[in-house]
Amino acid sequence: MRQAAAEFARNILRLLYPKPCLICDLPEGGAQEPFRHGLCSECYRSVTHDPYPACPRCAQTTGPHADTAHGCAECRGFPFGFDRVIRLGPYAGKLREAVLRTKHLPGEGLADLLGRAFAECQRPALEAAEVDLVVPVPLHWWRKWTRGYNQSEAIGRELAAGLNVPLAPRLLRRVKWTTQQVQPTRAARRENVKGAFRVSRGARLGAKTVLLVDDVMTTGSTLGEAARALRAAGADRVVVAVLARK
Numbered sequence: 001m002r003q004a005a006a007e008f009a010r011n012i013l014r015l016l017y018p019k020p021c022l023i024c025d026l027p028e029g030g031a032q033e034p035f036r037h038g039l040c041s042e043c044y045r046s047v048t049h050d051p052y053p054a055c056p057r058c059a060q061t062t063g064p065h066a067d068t069a070h071g072c073a074e075c076r077g078f079p080f081g082f083d084r085v086i087r088l089g090p091y092a093g094k095l096r097e098a099v100l101r102t103k104h105l106p107g108e109g110l111a112d113l114l115g116r117a118f119a120e121c122q123r124p125a126l127e128a129a130e131v132d133l134v135v136p137v138p139l140h141w142w143r144k145w146t147r148g149y150n151q152s153e154a155i156g157r158e159l160a161a162g163l164n165v166p167l168a169p170r171l172l173r174r175v176k177w178t179t180q181q182v183q184p185t186r187a188a189r190r191e192n193v194k195g196a197f198r199v200s201r202g203a204r205l206g207a208k209t210v211l212l213v214d215d216v217m218t219t220g221s222t223l224g225e226a227a228r229a230l231r232a233a234g235a236d237r238v239v240v241a242v243l244a245r246k
C-alpha cells in the first residue's frame, strides 16, 4: 500500500515537473518511450549507436573493408604513446551536441550519464582491455576552477564503476597550461603538450594497464603525452577511452 502511494506521488511529481532530456530538452512526460540514463529514447539510441567501423589503434572512422590490424592509413606506424582507443562514437550529431553540453554547467549530470551509457554499450571492448585502474585526463587547475568540474573525471568514474576497478583522479596532474591544439603538424602539436603532465610524486604503476579517459580525441597529442607520463611511472599498457573521436 505504501509502495503504491509512493508510486502515485512519483507519478504526480513527474506530471508536475517533467524532467527534460539532457540533450534535446524533450520533457519526459511528452515522450512515447521511457527515458534511459536521463536521455529520451532517440537521443540514447543516437549517442550509443556507432554507425561506422573505427580503427582500433586511433578510433578514427574507417571504410567498411579497411585493413586495420596494424592501424588505419592515417595512424599506421605513428608512435602515439598509447596502445589502442575505444570510443563511444564519432564527434558528430547528437553525441557532439552532448559533449558540448557537458562543457557548460550544470553539465556534470550529463557527463556522468554519458559515462554510464559508454560503460554499458562498450562493455565487451572495455572488459577485453583488462584494465587495472582508470585515470581521467586532468584539466589545468584554472580551467577546472572556472568550469566547476572535470568532465573526464565524471566519465571515468562511471567507467571505473562499470568495470569494478579503482578510479585514480589525482594520479596525473596537468602542470602546464596548453593552448588549443591548432598547430599544423604532429611535431608542433607534440611540442605544445610536451611536459604537460606529471604523475603524483612517488606513484609507481608497475605492470599495470591503465584506462586513460577523456571526452574528445582530436589528434591524440594530448592523450599521447598523458600516456607517456603514465608509462614513465611504470605503466605497462595504456588504453584510451573517449566519448567522441573528431
Ligand SMILES: [Zn+2]
Pocket: 021, 022, 023, 024, 025, 026, 039, 040, 041, 042, 043, 044
Ligand atoms: Zn532527447
Ligand SMILES: [Zn+2]
Pocket: 055, 056, 057, 058, 059, 060, 071, 072, 073, 074, 075, 076
Ligand atoms: Zn588509425
